[in-house]
Amino acid sequence: MNQKHNFNVGSTNELSLRVSVATCNRVLFPHPQDGAWMLALERRATARRYGEDDVRVWSQPFGGAVRIFDPAPLQGMVGELQFDSARSQREQDFRIQIRPSQWEQVKEYCLSHLGTQEDLQIESSPDRELTEEFAETIDVSLKSDQYKVQPLGFVVENNPVRSDNIHARGQPTVRVYRIFDVRITDAALCGTMLAVHQQYTDQELGACALRDAENGGRGRVNSILTLPLERVIDTWLELPPEMRYRKIKVEGHELDESMLAVLWDIEVPQYERI
Numbered sequence: 094m095n096q097k098h099n100f101n102v103g104s105t106n107e108l109s110l111r112v113s114v115a116t117c118n119r120v121l122f123p124h125p126q127d128g129a130w131m132l133a134l135e136r137r138a139t140a141r142r143y144g145e146d147d148v149r150v151w152s153q154p155f156g157g158a159v160r161i162f163d164p165a166p167l168q169g170m171v172g173e174l175q176f177d178s179a180r181s182q183r184e185q186d187f188r189i190q191i192r193p194s195q196w197e198q199v200k201e202y203c204l205s206h207l208g209t210q211e212d213l214q215i216e217s218s219p220d221r222e223l224t225e226e227f228a229e230t231i232d233v234s235l236k237s238d239q240y241k242v243q244p245l246g247f248v249v250e251n252n253p254v255r256s257d258n259i260h261a262r263g264q265p266t267v268r269v270y271r272i273f274d275v276r277i278t279d280a281a282l283c284g285t286m287l288a289v290h291q292q293y294t295d296q297e298l299g300a301c302a303l304r305d306a307e308n309g310g311r312g313r314v315n316s317i318l319t320l321p322l323e324r325v326i327d328t329w330l331e332l333p334p335e336m337r338y339r340k341i342k343v344e345g346h347e348l349d350e351s352m353l354a355v356l357w358d359i360e361v362p363q364y365e366r367i
């Protein structure tokens with residue numbers, strides 16, 4: 094698919110383009126009562142400053158930035174790596190600043206290595222992020238025999254969008270997602286996911302995040318959200334393709350536009366699916 098790239102982000106000699114490379118997982122499980130497919134999402138509440146107006150609660154796919162194992166090949170392409178934040182550098186997350194002219198080369202590098210099983214240069218498996226996020230959201234130590242993983246493909250955002258990441262707010266960002274279909278096969282775990290979903294409303298999670306901020310914490314609380322897959326798909330399909338790349342609400346819950354990356358059959362002009 095040919096894409097028109099709008100790189101109005103500064104001089105081609107400046108490291109003005111942020112690249113974010115991540116795994117993005119469509120986590121599904123059958124509802125214990127009727128077998129209907131349920132979509133499991135990471136539900137996040139953040140309080141950036143004191144005050145009720147500064148609390149945000151939203152949900153997004155499980156997943157996160159891939160790790161850079163061997164930086165040497167990337168450095169050969171773009172020079173010394175400039176991470177988007179001290180945190181990304183500490184974690185070796187693939188969130189770096191490059192010159193706009195370097196994007197095509199970096200993109201091809203990512204697509205090549207993310208498609209390699211157990212790649213030695215960058216992380217190509219969803220398992221670490223899944224394990225960490227299940228521990229954080231439902232306090233469960235996820236085991237390999239509780240789920241099955243199937244690669245779906247790649248999603249590329251070629252045209253820069255300003256990031257709302259707290260560590261890189263406002264930076265023009267292009268993205269590569271490695272998309273996986275994850276099926277939870279353990280019945281007890283399916284029940285746990287539904288039960289944790291019902292423990293807190295979004296408002297209660299937001300209040301927890303606010304209290305954490307007021308007590309000197311990061312002001313962040315994570316849980317899980319479970320929604321019928323068909324209802325989520327139908328809500329986005331009610332919008333014309335050119336209007337879909339936006340946050341929506343389903344059953345009163347805000348869903349991030351990154352959800353569209355894992356809803357593989359929904360047409361979104363902003364995405365190049367590979």
